[in-house]
Amino acid sequence: MSGVSMVGVTKTYGQVKALDHVSVDVCEGELLALLGPSGCGKTTLLRCVAGLERPDRGSVEIGELDVTGVPTRDRPIGMVFQNYALFPNLTVRQNIAFPLEVRHKVRREIDARVDELLELVHLTDQADRYPKQISGGQAQRCALGRALAPNPEVLLLDEPLSALDALVRGRLRDEIRRIQQLVGITAIYVTHDQSEAMAIADRVAVMNAGRVEQVAAPADLYELPATQFSAKFVGSRNAVELAVHDGRVGIPGSFHIEAPSGSNGHALAFFRPEDVVVSRGADGPGMAARVELKVFLGATTRLHLIGDADGQPIAIFGDLPSRQARLIDEGEMVRVDVDPSHVHAFPI
């Protein structure tokens, strides 16, 4: 097993820079998620590692080996695609055996390995079915087994869950994680779903417009977004534009923090709905705000609040435990407070 290094990878399609000097390292045995909106270059980067795209500049290393010029079929990779790219003319067993057969392994060896993998991905009972006869989740498990069959050094997953329904998605996500850790294989996982990335990855690389914005462990990314884009993309956050006074920004009656360097009159402050403290009554700490709307989300209830920042209305979402929120009516005046340590401000 070995890690992966992408160094200064650049890829242009006509005028569009799909990848702009991207450098990311994936450690041995680690699962790195490439997270970003569609068109951010995450899939292109994965395809560069697979060799399905050739970067214009930069290099890709797997272990100690520079594989930039190596054709896909000679790279030590296994890949799972977005749509179940199983071979429809082969059964589940034959699909998993395929990478071993093209490597001219001995029949007995192939059979033993395939049995082992069928066990691993829980498809022993479906072994002799054709892809059309199994479910989407089973198909992706089969694709995973096929990708792992030749004992690759790196597992590449290109949005493997996006074609599945929500229930199967969560289960298969945990299943993929379990198998990846069991095998101890280095993995790169492309997704546009931030909660999926958070749940499965050791580290998440947030990508935007062909660049890597931030690489961090899920908890760090959640708590300490390094850029405005990461803050906006990861988790649902309040994004409030605030005026800078004497090098500080804040909400009157609530927090004030140091304005970010480079801010010019205004700054964008991000904080999470669950960090908003809402108290009843017109007096007390915090900013006066009116409850516009209550949205029941189960365990929590989201309040749409309109606050008054020195005459400027600002819109804030606040999440409360639903039992607490039941006491608050729509249209009621409340106080809104935010702990300054949970606020991240970026220059506009």
Next chain:
Amino acid sequence: MAVNPILTATGQRAAGGVRLSRTARYLFFGAVLLYFCVPMAAVLIYSFATRWTANVLPDGYTLEWWQATVANPRIQSAFSTSIALATLTAIIDIAVVVPAAYWSRVRNARIRPVVEVAAAVPFALPYVVIAFGLMQFSGVVVPQYQGTFALLVAGHAAIAFPFVYWAVDGAMAAAGIERLSETAEACGASPFQTLRRVVLPNISPGLVTGGLLSFAASFGEFAMAQIIGRGLDTVPLWSAEMIRSYTDTAGSYNRLAVVTLLTFAVLFVLSAVVVYWNRGQTVRLLPGGVASDKGGGR
């Protein structure tokens, strides 16, 4: 004709919109059946008729025409020439078109418009024009091949390849061959392994259909055989000669009927094989096919 929207068990209007009533459906089906079968039946009866002029049915029946035709060495040779010609045409077209279609899909999408225009030309130009051009051209470049079997094979391959192209290209689109190729590559397969183990099995319905269509196009082709195949005997050329040299006493129309039926038999058997083959493949491979627990029909 009564048009009756029939509701399905779930209460929704059946897919496909308007449905005919049961009687109307049988009537329509019967009309179509007659349209196809009456001419075939007439030819069949004619091939057994002694004399068939004045009455609804022939004056008498005989096996003479069948015996004479099947035993006729000229007809035997015309059939073997035509079958060889059509088989070679189909093989050459498949061998040329499959890699080209694959390349235009997987490697170089820019050549697609060129290939598509080329695959439309033989439909747009009359075969007589193509044949005449080919005769002129071959007269300049390879005069020694004029009137040979080889040149006719080349000509037929040129006019029949669009049948293979459209069938194969459609099968590749349906199979999502680009994705499957990438997957095979990521599995470590060489281009040859990809072609043999992934591409060909997954486009087999298109291959078989395209092969049959080009075979049939070549088997029945007359204009080009007439112009650049002078001196050769193919089934259509022999048939044309029979029509031209019509004499009532020689029973030439009866023998023509026998040859027509034999031609039909060759193509019918091939079509039946194709339909039988494709049914199993379609169920297993193509989106929309119905999955069965037996793992496909074939």
